[in-house]
Amino acid sequence: MKKLIIAVSCMLAFSAGSIQAKDWKEVRIAVDVPYEPFEFKAPDGSLTGFEVDLGNAVCAEIKAKCEWIPQAWDGIIPGLLARKYDAIMSSMSITEERAKKVLFSEGYYNTPSAWFGKKGMGLDVASKEALTGKKIGVQRGTLQDNYVTDKFGDVVEVKRYTTADDLVLDLTGGRLDAVFLDFPVGEKTILNNDDFETLGDNIPVGDGIGVAFRKRDQELANKFNKALKKLKDDGTYDKIMKKYFAYDIKI
Numbered sequence: 429m430k431k432l433i434i435a436v437s438c439m440l441a442f443s444a445g446s447i448q449a450k451d452w453k454e455v456r457i458a459v460d461v462p463y464e465p466f467e468f469k470a471p472d473g474s475l476t477g478f479e480v481d482l483g484n485a486v487c488a489e490i491k492a493k494c495e496w497i498p499q500a501w502d503g504i505i506p507g508l509l510a511r512k513y514d515a516i517m518s519s520m521s522i523t524e525e526r527a528k529k530v531l532f533s534e535g536y537y538n539t540p541s542a543w544f545g546k547k548g549m550g551l552d553v554a555s556k557e558a559l560t561g562k563k564i565g566v567q568r569g570t571l572q573d574n575y576v577t578d579k580f581g582d583v584v585e586v587k588r589y590t591t592a593d594d595l596v597l598d599l600t601g602g603r604l605d606a607v608f609l610d611f612p613v614g615e616k617t618i619l620n621n622d623d624f625e626t627l628g629d630n631i632p633v634g635d636g637i638g639v640a641f642r643k644r645d646q647e648l649a650n651k652f653n654k655a656l657k658k659l660k661d662d663g664t665y666d667k668i669m670k671k672y673f674a675y676d677i678k679i
Contacts, residue, residue, distance in 0.1 A: 450647070450648075452490065452492050452514075452647070452648055452651060453491070453492055453493065454492060454493045454495065455487060455490075455492045455493070455494055455495070455514050455515060455648070456495045456497055456512075456513035456514045456515070457483055457494055457495070457496055457497065457513060457514070457515045457516070457517050458497050458498075458499040458504055458507060458508065458512070458513040458515070458516045458517075458518060459475070459479065459480065459496055459497070459498060459499065459516075459517060459518045460498070460499060460500060460501040460504060460518045460519075460591075461475065461498050462591065462592065462593055463477075463518065463519055463591075463592055463613060464477065464592075464613065464616045464617060465477055465478055465612055465613075465616050465672040465673070466478050466479045466518070466519050466612070466613070467479050467480050467518060467519075475496050475498075477672070478537075478668060478669065478671070478672040478673070479517050479518065479519065480496065481668045481671070482517075482536070482656075482659070482665065482668050483496075483517045485655075485659055485664055485665075485668065486652055486655040486656060486659065489655035489658055489659065490651045490652070490654075490655050495513075497512070497513045499512070499513070499518075500590060500591075501518075501567070501568070501569060501570075501590060501591075502568065502569065502590060504516055504518065504520075505526070505529055505530060505640070508530060508640060508641075508642060509529065509530075509642065511642075514641070514642075514645065514648065515639050515640065515641050515648065515652070516530075516639065516640040516641075517639045519610065519637055520637060520638065520639075520640050521570070521571045521633075521634040521635070521636070521637055521638075522535060522634070522635050522636055522637065522638045523571070523634065523635075526640070530640040530641060530642065530643065531640070531641045531642065531643045531645065531646065531649050532638035532639070532640055532641075532649075533638045533639040533640075533641070533649050533652045533653050533656065534638065534653050534656065534657075535635065535636030535637060535638050535679045536636075536637060536638065536639070536656050536678075536679070537636065537637050537669075537677040537678060537679060538632075538634070538635075538636040538637060538677060538679045539610055539611055539612050539677050540611045540630035540631055540632050540633070541571070541572050541575065541608060541609065541610055541611060541630065541631050541632075541633045542608070542609070542610075542611040542614055542626050542627075542630045542631065543606055543607070543608050543626060543627040543628055543631075544599065544606065544607050544608075544609070544614045544618045544619070544624055544625070544626055544627065545599075545605060545606035545607070545624065545625070545627045546623060546624060546625075547622070547623055547624055547625045548625075549605075549627075551605070551606060551627055552628070553606065553608075553627045553628040554628055556580060556583050559580050559583055559584050560583040560584070561583070561584070561585075562584050562585070562605040562606065563584070563585045563587055563603070563604050563605050564576055564580065564584045564585065564586055564587065564604065564605065564606055564607065564608060565587045565588075565589060565595045565598060565599055565604040565606070565607035565608075565609075566586060566587070566588055566589070566595070566607065566608055566609065567588070567589055567590075567591070567592055567595060567609060568588035568589060568590060569588075570609075571633045571634045572608045572609050572610070572633065573586070573588060575608065575631075575633050576608050587604060592609060592613050592617060593617070595607055595609065596617045596618055599618065599624070600618075600621060600623075600624070606627060611626075611630055612672075612673065612677070614626070636679050639652050660678065665678060666678070
């Protein structure tokens, strides 16, 4: 009986050791598409964008094969915890609440948030009185959602959207008075329409964007952190960044 117990214990220890020693030759990365310019589909249907290019560079650095898995934002953390993929690299802001569920890499970019609305409307987005009764669009479950809800939720009608595309459609269709979202996203999807503009000043929200992993996968997080630092140091990060932005988003 003791021999059996010892044998089983050895097998379990070997199995646990094998899990810990995972070589990560393949990494499945979840991404919520579209979220231009960070992740979106090119005309030929291929996945592209700042984070996709940066993620591919990370995988090349750690000598792993990347598999990109589209996943709606609402289920993106549950999907990670359910092992549908190994990481989330999809403009996920590092927050204390999320850090209770997932392990974050070091921050790899940060961008301001901004208000967008009809050109010439003169809406004072810093004033509760001016915003009272307005319909404001945000992407559900984001820092921008939290910001508008906490600061103006008692005076505005907060309209939450699963995708940035749906939010933009309702703004340009006149079903929203204004929206609040990542400035680069609004720059690409709203400011290309001459009828719309930013309202007020850009606003820094949050502590940056990180790659999310399961808490047990510290080794994979370490690999990503090391690779991201290398890409920043050797100029690869800047080269990718300048392909999509005319300003510095690196942290």
